[in-house]
Amino acid sequence: MSEPSAAGGRRQDGTRPRGRRADGSAVEDILAAARAEFAERGYGGTSVRGVARRAHVDPGLVRYYFGGGKPELFAMALARREIDPAGVVATLVADGLDGLGARLLDVVVGTWDAPGGRERFRMVIAATASGQDHLVRDFLASEVFGRVRAALPAPDADLRVGLVASHLVGVLVTRYVLELEPVASAPREELVALVGPTLQRYLTGELPGA
């Protein structure tokens, strides 16, 4: 038979075959397509149908797997279950304040440097900037930077962690969103060597005007 099997290609009469795929790849294809669409078009410019088109499935299938629609699709496209950021940061902090700046930057850049990380970061920033998603921001504030802040001595812990967050986020935005050279393609170790001491100064050093 020259007809395509399972979902996807069209028959002579224009219809597409139904039935499940043997390799069960539909969900992964949808999620990958969603990541690409959200990264390229932003939250508002991404449609369920656009994602379906890109994944070569019917929009009804997207609805079947992600009944919550675009919000659920966004959340699932972002989710990564292999990494527990809060747990990682807790471990970094538990190793003490010395060198924490460099370790933080190392882990953060390493995380977003991973495959798909750039897309995810752009998704988050774009959605947050256009007020459509606050979940990741709030998670970062409470579970990530909140743990760093808890390890710092008063009275200026909030200010210190705010400065660290500012610089960290700036490196990420410059690297993944603005793609300004040489920051965009600098080796991670180089960034850590250059920026780590600054973060450490913000964490434990003397603040000007304090």
Added chain:
Amino acid sequence: MSEPSAAGGRRQDGTRPRGRRADGSAVEDILAAARAEFAERGYGGTSVRGVARRAHVDPGLVRYYFGGGKPELFAMALARREIDPAGVVATLVADGLDGLGARLLDVVVGTWDAPGGRERFRMVIAATASGQDHLVRDFLASEVFGRVRAALPAPDADLRVGLVASHLVGVLVTRYVLELEPVASAPREELVALVGPTLQRYLTGELPGA
């Protein structure tokens, strides 16, 4: 007569009055509405009709004034003619490298702290993150940071200006997009005092591992 005059409110029969407004406010209303819509919905989520609704005008009027459609609307909503950023930076650089870090941060934060600045910044970041606008990024790279870079001695001028840009952008994103306290509401002078020295170190100080 109890009927509304010129554009806007509805008559008893549901139609709206036509004809120009006496105060010529239509364009400004459209632009203000565009800024709000782009900031709240992102580029892809903003429609010409949505802007028109918000501005209380007919979508045809938006098309009349901004015949290039959404792209032109975006560009004009962003444009500010009272400020020449490149010229401002050129003046700052002309005053010498000493204290340039603090002066840069002071001007940059002061600029975006101005009314409407937060919205504009979020518009730019969201659009850039979702790959829909590169103009402002490219302008910043060549006309703003490019002028700073030209004033620095080789051989690591690119790296230095990249670090400065990273930290500057991070402060803006943390202040206007993530809205993390206490950076979000810190007085400008406080930010300048805290971060200025770091920027200066990146501009003229010793870089670690150099």
Added chain:
DNA sequence: AGCAGTATTCCTCACATGAGGAATAACGCG
């Protein structure tokens, strides 16, 4: 008051969207 210019609206069209629901055919097991 009359009138010209044009800002502003209304109408129309083709196409896209999210969402609900029924039909169907593919997979995998016995």
Added chain:
DNA sequence: CGCGTTATTCCTCATGTGAGGAATACTGCT
């Protein structure tokens, strides 16, 4: 091979979008 389950498609509907074009009424000048 037969069959049950369900992944996957197709169909339909209401609503929204950008864009073109004609009509109209308001402003401001004479």
